[in-house]
Amino acid sequence: MATGATNYQCPACTAPLHFSAASGKLECDYCGGIYEVEQIEQMYAAKDAAAAAAQETIDRKKAEQAAEMQAMGLEWSGEESAGMKTYSCPSCRAELICDATTAATSCPYCGNNTIIPGQFSGGLRPDLVIPFKLDKEAAKTALKNFYKGKKFLPGAFTKQNHIEEIKGVYVPFWLCDCTVEGTARYAAERSLTYDVGDERITETDHFEVLREGWLKMEKIPADASTKMPDEYMDAIEPYDYAELKEFSPAYLPGFLADKYDVPQQESMTRIEARAKTSIGNAFYGSASGFDSIAPEEEDYRLTDPVMRYALLPVWLLSTRWNKKSYLFAMNGQTGKLVGDLPVSKGKYWAWFAGIAASVTALLLLVLL
Numbered sequence: 001m002a003t004g005a006t007n008y009q010c011p012a013c014t015a016p017l018h019f020s021a022a023s024g025k026l027e028c029d030y031c032g033g034i035y036e037v038e039q040i041e042q043m044y045a046a047k048d049a050a051a052a053a054a055q056e057t058i059d060r061k062k063a064e065q066a067a068e069m070q071a072m073g074l075e076w077s078g079e080e081s082a083g084m085k086t087y088s089c090p091s092c093r094a095e096l097i098c099d100a101t102t103a104a105t106s107c108p109y110c111g112n113n114t115i116i117p118g119q120f121s122g123g124l125r126p127d128l129v130i131p132f133k134l135d136k137e138a139a140k141t142a143l144k145n146f147y148k149g150k151k152f153l154p155g156a157f158t159k160q161n162h163i164e165e166i167k168g169v170y171v172p173f174w175l176c177d178c179t180v181e182g183t184a185r186y187a188a189e190r191s192l193t194y195d196v197g198d199e200r201i202t203e204t205d206h207f208e209v210l211r212e213g214w215l216k217m218e219k220i221p222a223d224a225s226t227k228m229p230d231e232y233m234d235a236i237e238p239y240d241y242a243e244l245k246e247f248s249p250a251y252l253p254g255f256l257a258d259k260y261d262v263p264q265q266e267s268m269t270r271i272e273a274r275a276k277t278s279i280g281n282a283f284y285g286s287a288s289g290f291d292s293i294a295p296e297e298e299d300y301r302l303t304d305p306v307m308r309y310a311l312l313p314v315w316l317l318s319t320r321w322n323k324k325s326y327l328f329a330m331n332g333q334t335g336k337l338v339g340d341l342p343v344s345k346g347k348y349w350a351w352f353a354g355i356a357a358s359v360t361a362l363l364l365l366v367l368l
Contacts, residue, residue: 005087005096005114008040008253016091016112018254021132021332026250041250089114101225104170104249104257113253124259126247128175128310130239132168132255132332139166139315139330142337146328164325165318168332170252170311171233172224172260174267175241177308180275181214182300184283188290209293211283220274221312222267224260228314229327230270235338236331239312243333247311257311264307276300 008017008026015030017040026035087096092110103119106112120126140163186209193202219241223233245251279300287293313332317339318325328339 005090005116006044007090007112007114008044008250011035011043016253018113019131019251020254021135021138024131026253037248037250041248044250087114087116099258101227101258101261102256103259104252104255106256115249115252117249119259120247120249125309126172126311127308128244129170129247129251130241130243130310130312130333131245131251132313133243134315134330134332134335136166136168136315138335139168139317139332139337142330142335143317143319143328143339146337146339147341163317164320165316167316168255169314169316170255170257171228171314172258173233173310173312174222174224174260174262174264174271175219175308175310176222176268176271176275176305177218178220178271178275178302178305179214179216180279180300180302182212182276182279182283182298184211184280184295184299185209185297186211186284186287186293187296188287188293190290207290209287209290211286213279213283215275215279215282217275217278219308220271222262222270222274224262224267224309225258226261227258229329232327232329232338233314236314236329236334236336239331239333244310251311255313260309267307268305271305272302275302 009015010017010028010031010033012033013028013031015028017026017028017033017035019025019037020027023034024037026037026040027033084097085100085102087098088094089096089107089110089112091112092107094107094109096105096107096114098105098116101119102116104113104115107114143163188207188209189204190207191202191204193200195201221237221239223230280295280298284293284295315330315332317328317330319328320326326340328337330337
């Protein structure tokens with residue numbers, strides 16, 4: 001049977017442990033035991049290493065089988081052909097079929113939290129992690145508050161819809177330290193208007209504004225999972241990087257986690273764009289005292305990038321209403337939440353009609 005997975009059990013009663021966002025420690029729901037992350041990590045270091053080694057052996061054998069079948073002109077029909085992998089639950093021995101990137105999950109049969117150490121071994125091991133600070137109840141409350149004050153939200157939505165799924169996910173991110181430097185040239189104008197007798201005169205001065213400099217930037221983030229919508233991951237920023245910790249798999253029990261599937265080089269496109277936007281905004285903001293300013297030439301370069309691999313906490317909530325699904329994402333550290341909501345056409349047009357009526361009344365008063 002497939003192996004390569006492990007789970008963290010309470011040293012006192014052997015029940016499963018989970019990481020608590022409230023206490024920042026591993027807790028047992030059965031006997032109430034509470035343990036430091038470092039304590040459990042040390043206890044299970046050998047077990048994790050053995051599971052990772054076992055999975056490496058399995059993956060190697062499957063790769064050999066696939067190569068043999070390909071050499072014979074046959075198609076490999078294993079789980080990997082569909083981007084899936086098979087593991088054995090360490091508690092009940094049930095077969096777990098997961099995405100190839102899954103690193104932490106739970107067994108659908110016994111409910112035990114399962115870690116797949118092989119996904120975080122060698123060069124795949126994250127450098128850093130921000131542990132969950134907010135729990136599931138905080139995510140539910142944030143979603144309810146998100147509904148408030150939305151004037152075009154259908155009244156039935158908040159009454160009839162319900163949260164179909166809520167899950168805490170450690171999302172893989174690349175964090176980039178770098179220097180961005182460059183030059184910019186702007187065309188600027190400043191005008192002065194004054195009256196001479198019955199004439200109004202406007203004098204306009206034209207300027208060439210030059211800027212040159214560099215910015216040292218730290219921890220520019222780019223999510224490294226194709227499963228996550230980039231616009232959602234960008235919108236729930238920023239994270240407080242002062243709470244970054246050295247990675248330990250002991251932070252994972254009770255949450256889902258994926259390893260990255262977007263390589264560093266592919267993420268550099270987004271990181272470069274963010275870095276160049278930052279220095280461009282800094283240059284533009286420094287050119288004050290003009291009535292108008294427009295860029296004519298800009299040249300920015302990113303140098304000395306240093307990438308670090310981190311897992312950052314995200315709550316994903318999904319709801320369904322009128323046969324349509326709505327996804328929300330919440331920063332598991334700060335509570336910032338984003339998502340799409342339905343719009344009531346009746347409320348929208350009623351609001352539009354009210355605005356139109358007010359404008360019409362104002363115009364009539366002006367004309368009268």
